Amino acid sequence: MRFLLIEDNRQLAEAVVDRLKLDGHVVDHAGDLETAWDFAATTDYDLILLDIMLPDGDGRSFLARHRERQSRTPVIVLTARSEVSDRVGILDLGADDYMIKPIDFSELEARCRAVLRRRGGAARNLIALGDASFDSLSGTLKVAGKDIQLRTRELRLFEVFSAAPGQIFSKSALVDRLFSYDEEVSENAIEVYVGRLRRHLQGSSVKITTVRGLGYKLELA
The missing domain is CATH 1.10.10.10 (Winged helix-like DNA-binding domain superfamily/Winged helix DNA-binding domain)
Structure with missing residues (x-):
């Protein structure tokens, strides 16, 4: 899967990119809104991870414009704001989920999987495909009763x-x-x-x- 990470904290961004790459994902990093729009204009992403406070604007403006364009790419907002009103506003703008900083990487991975499952119409990691099945969490394909890693x-x-x-x-x-x-x-x-x-x-x-x-x-x- 290809992700776009919009985050101006370089240390945090590098940590997120490294963690997601370990899972085999491709992650493009934008440190500001201008770069983010350049990436979004030329690449189709499976998921966007969006910070709110950015050097050239508010991430919520990116989210609002993203939804105005009828883009269905899911967005998880990364925010330091813990007030209920802030979280409600983020969700009402069209975010699919949010995480409050500091981020736990295991939780981030789980939330990414959950959002991607919902986008695909699945409630679980296990997907039935004809007489085969696929577990995206364990990376296991079951064919003719045999598990293939x-x-x-x-x-x-x-x-x-x-x-x-x-x-x-x-x-x-x-x-x-x-x-x-x-x-x-x-x-x-x-x-x-x-x-x-x-x-x-x-x-x-x-x-x-x-x-x-x-x-x-x-x-x-």
């Missing part, structure tokens, strides 16, 4: 496919979701990971098919 890139790629069965993803879009700007990778890397997932799915009704000239999609037979 997915590696980090395989896990994040399968999350993309399983969240939108039938949707076609181009190779370039998948590269964008799995790799950061400073990683030099070719679209051939996607072919490698798709090939691995296909081998894992053998014996199930779940297929990752190639749509010639367009990309890949997950199908349930």
Whole structure:
């Protein structure tokens, strides 16, 4: 998954980025609103983590404008404000969740998973896909009664496919979701990971098919 972190505290930002990268996520960091808008204008994100007090404005203005544009990308607000009225105002502006600083990283990870599940219409980490199942928390794919532990890139790629069965993803879009700007990778890397997932799915009704000239999609037979 690709996240946008908007946070001006560099020490906190680096800690959040490092923690989320350990889970295999791609995280772009913006230290101000201007940079955040540049990122948001050119990249599709799965989740935005938004600070309120920023050097060039209030994060709530970003949130309000983000929702005015009809963007469905979920937003978790990171705030030092603990008053109930502040939290209510943040939620009413369109935030999907909030966390009060100082942040516990385990809780942040859990809240990210919960928000992403809700976006995908799931209440639990376990997703049924035909005669297979996928646990995004443990990174386990169950096929024909066998548990298969997915590696980090395989896990994040399968999350993309399983969240939108039938949707076609181009190779370039998948590269964008799995790799950061400073990683030099070719679209051939996607072919490698798709090939691995296909081998894992053998014996199930779940297929990752190639749509010639367009990309890949997950199908349930």
